Amino acid sequence: MTIAKRGFSAFAALATGLCLAATMAQAEQIEIHNTMSAGGSEEAAITRFTEILEERAPGRFDIAPYLGGQLGDETDILELLNLGQTQMALTGGLFMGQYAAEYDAVSVPFVFPNWDSVEHYVMETDSGLAMQAQSRERGNLVYLGPQMRAFRHMTSNREIHTPEDLHGLPMRLPQVPVWVDVWSELGVQPIVIPAPDIYFAMRTGQVEAHENSLASPYTRQMWEVQDYIITTAHLSFPWHWVASARWWDSLTEDDQSLIREAVAEARAHGFTVEQERDDYYRAQLIENGMSFIDVDQAPFRAAAAPAVQRALADMAEGVTQDIQAAIDATAN
Template identity: 75%
Template structure:
C-alpha cells in the first residue's frame, strides 16, 4: 500500500500525511479519559460513571470523551492502580486497596466499628489532617491524585439464628473475607471466623459450614440468601467506600480549566452515585423483607464496646493524628 501511494503522490506529501495521521491518533487518545471499576453493570458505580461521562461530554463540547470499563476489564484493583501509577490509564473509581498500599498509616476507614455514619467517613477523608495526609501519601507513593470518596452502603450481618446482643455471637461460625483486621475485630466479638471466597458464600450457608456473614444488603439480595438465612442484624459496622482517583501523570498534563471541569464532574457524579446507592439500599431492605428475611435493628453501642479492644489494636500503629481526627469527624457530623 505504501509503495503504491508513493508512485502517485510525492514523497514529501506522503510523509506529511503520515505525520498528520499519527498526530490525529495521538490527539484522539489524548481526548479520551479511561475510567475503571471492578463491579459489574447495574450498580450505583455504573450510574455515577455514566453521569461523569455525560457531564464531561456536555461541558467540554465533545472535546473530551469518557470510556467506561466495568467488571475489572483491565484487571483487578491492584492491576489498575499499577496502570495509574505508570500513567498508562487515566482514572478509576477504586476500592480501598490503594490506602493499604500507599497510605496505611492514615487508613482508619477500613477498620470496622470506627465510623457510625457516612458523613463521618467523608469528613475524615476530606476535612481532616489525616485525610489530607492520606491523599498526599497516595500522590507521593502511588502517583494518584485523590478526587473524592463515594459511599457504599453500610455493611450488616446476616444469620441463621436471631442476634440481639454481642453475647449471641459467641461461637457463631461467620464467613469473612481474608482481611486480617476484619477477622480480628469479629473474633473479638466472639465469632468463629471462617475465611471463604465470595462465590462460595451461598453454598457454605446451605451446607452449614457457616451460620452468618457480613456485607451490604446487596449481598443477601443478589445471592438469594433468604433461602439459607433468616435474619439480618443491622450492625452498620463499616461503610467501605469507593474512591475517585486519577493518574498524576495524566492530571498534570491537563489545563487548569480542564482540571476544574473534571473536579466539578466528579463531585456531581459521586453525589449522584451516593443518592443511587441509598435508594438501592432501601429497595434491598424492602425486597428482603418481602422474601421473608427478618431485620433485627439492634442497639449498635454494645457491639462497638465489645469490639473496642480489637479496634484499638488496629488503630494503635496509625499516625499520631488519626485518633483525634476520628473523634473530630464524628463530633462534626453528629
C-alpha cells in the same frame, strides 16, 4: 458565478472538515475503571460524570468506561495508573493499604457511625489529607473523593440482639486481618471463605452468618439459607475516585477544575442511587422472608473497642483524634 459558488462551497466544506478533525484530535481520552458489573451505583456515577463533561465541554473529552474489571483487578489498575498508562478509576480501598496504611481508618469496622463522618475524615482532616499526599507520592495517584457504598450488616441463622448472642457463631469473613480480629473480639468463630463459596458454605452448615451490604444477601438469594439480617452498620467501605498523577499533571488547570466538579456531582449522584438500591434490597429481602433485627449498635461498638483500638494503635499519630473530630463535626 456557479463555478465560484461551487468553489466557495467546497472550500467551506473543507474548512469545516478540518475544524471538526482538529476538535476530534484535541479530545482528551479518559478511561475510567471499576470492578463492579453494570447496573449499580458505580455505573450510575460514571455515566453521570460522562454526561456532565459532555454538557459543559462538548467534544473536549472522550470517556471510555471499563466495568466489571475488564482490564484487570484493582491491583492491575493501580499499576496502570502508577505508570500513567490509564487515566482514572473508581476503585476500592486497596490503594490505601498499599500507599497509606497508617491513615486507613475507614477500613476498620465499628469506627465511623455514618457516611458523613467517613467523608469528613477523608476529605477534611489532617489524616485524610496526609493519606491523599502519600497516595500521590508513593502511587502516583491524585485523590478526587470518596463515593458512598451502603453500610455493611450481618446475616445469621440465629437471632442476634446483643454482642453476647454472637459467641461461638461460625461466621464467614474475607481474608482481611483487621476484620477477622475485630469480629473475633466480638466472640464469633471467624471462617475465611472466598466470596463465590458463601452460599454453598451456608447451605452445608459450614458457616451460619456473614457480613456485607444488603446487595450480598439479595443477589445471592440468601433467604434460602439465612433467616435474619442484623443491622450492625459496622462499616461503609467506600469507593474512591482517583486519577493517574502522570496524566493529571498534563491537563490544563481549567480541565482539572472541570473534572473535579464533575466528580463531585457524580459522587453525589452515586450516593443517591446507592441509597435507593439499599432501600430496594431491604424491601425485597423482607418480601422473600428474611427478618430484620434493628439492634442498638452502641453495645456492639463497645464490645469491639479493644480490637479497634489495637488496629488504630498501629496508625499514624493524630489519626484517633481526627476520627473523633470527624464524628463530632458530623453529629446530628
